[in-house]
Every structure is written in structure tokens, then in C-alpha cells.
Amino acid sequence: MKNTFIDIVDEIDTAQVYTHLIDAHSGGICVFVGTVREFTNNEQVISLEFEAYKTMAINEMQKIAEEATQKWSLNKVVIHHAVGLKKVTEAVVIVGVSSAHRDACFEACRFLIDTLKKRVPIWKKEVFSNKSVWVSAHP
Amino acid sequence: MKNTFIDIVDEIDTAQVYTHLIDAHSGGICVFVGTVREFTNNEQVISLEFEAYKTMAINEMQKIAEEATQKWSLNKVVIHHAVGLKKVTEAVVIVGVSSAHRDACFEACRFLIDTLKKRVPIWKKEVFSNKSVWVSAHP
Amino acid sequence: MKLLLFGIAKDIIGGSVFELPSGSKHPKNVLELKHILVQLFPEFAKLSSFAVAVNSQYAHDDEALQINDEIAIIPPVSGG
């Protein structure tokens, strides 16, 4: 799909993503950005570390984008995920769509982030002052 | 509310809005941008012209932001609307929130744009090659 | 009594401010003002709806109007 922009990057470039989403046939653009927050369950996070199985992650993100364009009428789809060490307030993931109408924008954008979190082979380690934990690894 | 950024502007500055939404206690940022699209009901749009009753529009946008922060746990809220002549692909409105969790982000962002469209005293004229129409004025 | 006009209301009346004819009785509330407008400019009756704002707030039909209020005619909004 030429209107899909999928990538694993060192740094999320929100301005570049927005530029990609601009589209003459779209009346709405919806974007969700996941950022590092300072506290998880009241514990202070120093940083997050992301690791990806890059070829497979891109495959899966591409499939998710295609599923979204089948479910909704979308003109552009972007999914970018960052890898490496990310500090508090930094962006770790961005998903966005443009569409003629805002219903499709919101629903598709929500689908992209929810599905990415379930399926894309990327792993997050939370680094605290006294330990580090691979998120979701254990029950 | 010091974490609210409400304005009527000549040009929407998406980068400035994103910067305002960045927040150490937030894991998610959701943004919706309304843009001018080229076709409305199969008629080609040359431009849109927006006019606002500025003092009242800012009052209403402020109230909408406050309603959203009462309904959801939000850390930052932005509502900017443009006035003047806007060409195809240009941004006319941007609403965005940051929150600890993405449910609140999506729901609040949707509420902001839906409520803005119902209540904020701003008027849009669609300019076509052979006529211009105040949107929604007539049944 | 001076009215601020926006959107199609400006086109109907032909200007961004309208002064109610000085000879006429001043409307005592929002509903009376709406009736006067429709009488003077029947095009208002063709709109999907129109509201009145008093001092930058939406006003109910029974809200009283004071001579110094900032009164605005609010045709159907279409922002976003």
C-alpha cells in the first residue's frame, strides 16, 4: 500500500508523521502517541528500553495497517515504533490515519494501537532505580 | 486551568500544540486535526472561510475543556480553531489531550471535537467555483 | 439596541452590526428579539435554527435583555 508509512526508528519524528498524513481527500487526521510516563504503579521509571524483531515487527505492522484499511475507509496510515532507550516524556510509538470522516479516524487509530500492543514483536523493559523488568513477561 | 491551551488563531501550529501536550505523567497523547478536503458531496471545494465570535468561542472552548477534565483524568487539553480563508489540506481545528491511559485519551479527544462542532460559535463558508454556502445554515 | 451578526446572519441583514430601529419598542427578552428579527428579515425563519447570545453566553428565550448587554445573533454553528 503506497499510502502506508510503516517503520521502526530510533527517534519518532511527529512532524514528519503529520506531514505524511496530510491528504486532500481527508477531512480528519487522528494521531495517537505513546510516551514514557514517570510513574508505573507508583514506582518511578528512569527510562524504558525497547527491542524489536525488526523484520517481523514491520511485517506485523504492515498487516495491521492493511486490516485497518479493509475495515475503514482510510486515505493514509502511519505506524512508527521507536527502539532503544527512551526517557520520560519521549515518544515511543505513533499511529495515525487520515480519512474523509472523523468516525473512521478515531476508530481506526484506536484499532491500530490496540492491535499493535497485542501482536507486534517489540519488547519493553522498565528501568527503575533498583531493578529492571520486561513488561508483561510474567503473569 | 493552567494545563489548558485554548485559542482562536490564523494558522494552526501542530508542532506547538504537540509540545504543549507532552507531559511526564502521561503515557498517551491523542490529537485530532480537522483539515479542508477537496470534495463535499462530490462538489469541488476551492477553500473554506471561517468566522468566529471570538470572545464567546473562547468561553465555550474553555467550558468544553473543563467538562472533559471533569469526565476523564486528563493532564493537558488543547483546543485551537483557525479563522480566515483555508485551502485544501490546511488544518482548521486541532483538539488534543494527554492522559496516563489511552482510553481516556481517545474518549476525551472525541468528546472535544464533537462538542466543539455543536456549540462553539464559529461559522464555515464553503467556497465553490460558482457559489458559496454557509454550512448547516439551512435545513 | 445593537446586535452583533455572524455567518449567514451578516449576509441576511447586510453588515456585521445591526441597530434595532429607534422608533420600535425594545424587546424585553430573547424570544421577543427573535420575533422582531423574523418580522424584519423573514429569511431568519428559513434557517435550521438560530440562537441569541447575551454577553458571550448562550441565552434562553426568557432571558431578559438590558440596554448595555452585548447581544449577538448566533446562526447554526459549523466550526470544526
Next chain:
Amino acid sequence: MKLLLFGIAKDIIGGSVFELPSGSKHPKNVLELKHILVQLFPEFAKLSSFAVAVNSQYAHDDEALQINDEIAIIPPVSGG
């Protein structure tokens, strides 16, 4: 047979690639591979779950494994 390792799987085994012991019988499918891993590294049994990818695609338990496949261990994902 070589396995790519990510996230906590890398910590459990101690490296980003693991070669199955050459003396051992090669697993004929995904399920057999999972059993071998749990036997060699009991920590895998403590994970919420783990999947296997063959040539960059999620594989079912009964998917056959070829010697030249790119095989990866996928512990619970946590992107986003």
C-alpha cells in the same frame, strides 16, 4: 538449528542467538521446539506465554520446522 532470542528470552538463555545442542534430535514442529526449550530452560514455563515465529511470521504449534527456517522465540510482546 539456530534460534533468535528477544526480550526476556535473551536474559533466560543468555545471548541473542541459541544453537540447539547438535547431539539432540531436531524438533519436527513448533510444539516440539517449545517442549525442548522448557526442558533445557525451565524459566520458560514461568512466562505468561511464549510464541514461535518461523520466517518472521507467527507459527502454530503444528507448523513443521525446516533446518533453513529463521526461527525466533517470541516472549509476551509489550510494545506501545
